[in-house]
Amino acid sequence: MSEAAANPGGRRLAGRVVLVTGAYGGYGRALALDCAREGARLVLLGRNARKLERVADAVEQSGGEALLYPLDLEGATPDDYAELAARVGEATGRLDALVHCAAVFPGLTPLEHTDPAMFARIVHVGLTARWWLTQACLPLLRASAAGRVVFTVDPLPRQAPAYWGAYGVVQRGLEALAATLQAENPGLGVHALPLPPLRTPLRARAYAADEDRLARDPSGATGACIALLATEQGA
Numbered sequence: 001m002s003e004a005a006a007n008p009g010g011r012r013l014a015g016r017v018v019l020v021t022g023a024y025g026g027y028g029r030a031l032a033l034d035c036a037r038e039g040a041r042l043v044l045l046g047r048n049a050r051k052l053e054r055v056a057d058a059v060e061q062s063g064g065e066a067l068l069y070p071l072d073l074e075g076a077t078p079d080d081y082a083e084l085a086a087r088v089g090e091a092t093g094r095l096d097a098l099v100h101c102a103a104v105f106p107g108l109t110p111l112e113h114t115d116p117a118m119f120a121r122i123v124h125v126g127l128t129a130r131w132w133l134t135q136a137c138l139p140l141l142r143a144s145a146a147g148r149v150v151f152t153v154d155p156l157p158r159q160a161p162a163y164w165g166a167y168g169v170v171q172r173g174l175e176a177l178a179a180t181l182q183a184e185n186p187g188l189g190v191h192a193l194p195l196p197p198l199r200t201p202l203r204a205r206a207y208a209a210d211e212d213r214l215a216r217d218p219s220g221a222t223g224a225c226i227a228l229l230a231t232e233q234g235a
């Protein structure tokens with residue numbers, strides 16, 4: 001049966017399972033809700049269970065379905081990610097897409113004055129933990145006919161790198177990680193997805209909200225990611 005025949009409502013992610021990290025953050029929440037509206041089942045990952053529940057309630061109100069996965073990416077080990085992949089596989093039988101939205105950005109600071117422990121946290125949550133989670137989920141993602149890995153990235157530190165510190169370094173690392181993973185896995189869709197300036201807690205650490213004319217509401221910025229998740233394999 002064709003996808004259109006199986007999905008008469010035309011919802012582009014019908015039947016897919018999408019895992020979103022940073023799921024109660026500004027962009028992650030907006031993306032989770034829009035994926036649900038497009039018919040996806042969600043796995044919502046974040047470190048605060050009560051905040052995850054609020055997103056799950058909103059997903060369910062819009063007719064969707066969400067599993068919660070409370071996890072602190074700072075302390076999680078590769079074994080924790082292996083357990084996550086096993087539990088997602090048991091609960092849903094599949095994983096079609098993994099979208100990384102969790103990130104740490106404490107504010108603009110000269111590299112010289114960055115707290116050493118904070119530098120490590122930013123790199124760990126932004127790059128290493130993203131990879132450990134992706135690595136654990138690869139067998140499930142490769143088993144999907146529409147497997148996707150999306151690393152959200154911030155293009156601003158490339159344009160004007162001063163003061164973006166470890167967060168800026170992470171953005172370049174994510175581009176390299178996505179390119180390497182894609183070259184080694186031509187059957188998967190692997191994307192470093194640049195996002196525009198968004199009105200979120202992260203952005204507010206760099207720009208005063210009342211002076212920030214560029215930032216827009218994240219709910220209007222999910223289209224590019226949904227399109228990546230929805231395209232036919234190889235398209």
Ligand SMILES: NC(=O)c1ccc[n+]([C@@H]2O[C@H](COP(=O)([O-])OP(=O)(O)OC[C@H]3O[C@@H](n4cnc5c(N)ncnc54)[C@H](OP(=O)(O)O)[C@@H]3O)[C@@H](O)[C@H]2O)c1
Nearest residue numbers: 022025026027073074102103153154195197198200202203
């Ligand atoms: N905002 C922008 O202008 C912009 C522009 C381009 C790209 N981006 C990218 O978009 C993505 C989402 O950013 P955002 O603006 O939506 O930021 P945000 O609202 O600050 O959301 C970031 C999320 O990451 C979570 N997180 C941080 N540390 C974590 C940990 N140890 N374990 C689990 N979760 C953790 C946060 O949870 P807690 O609240 O519990 O810390 C929060 O839910 C990031 O990759 C960012 O680089 C943003």
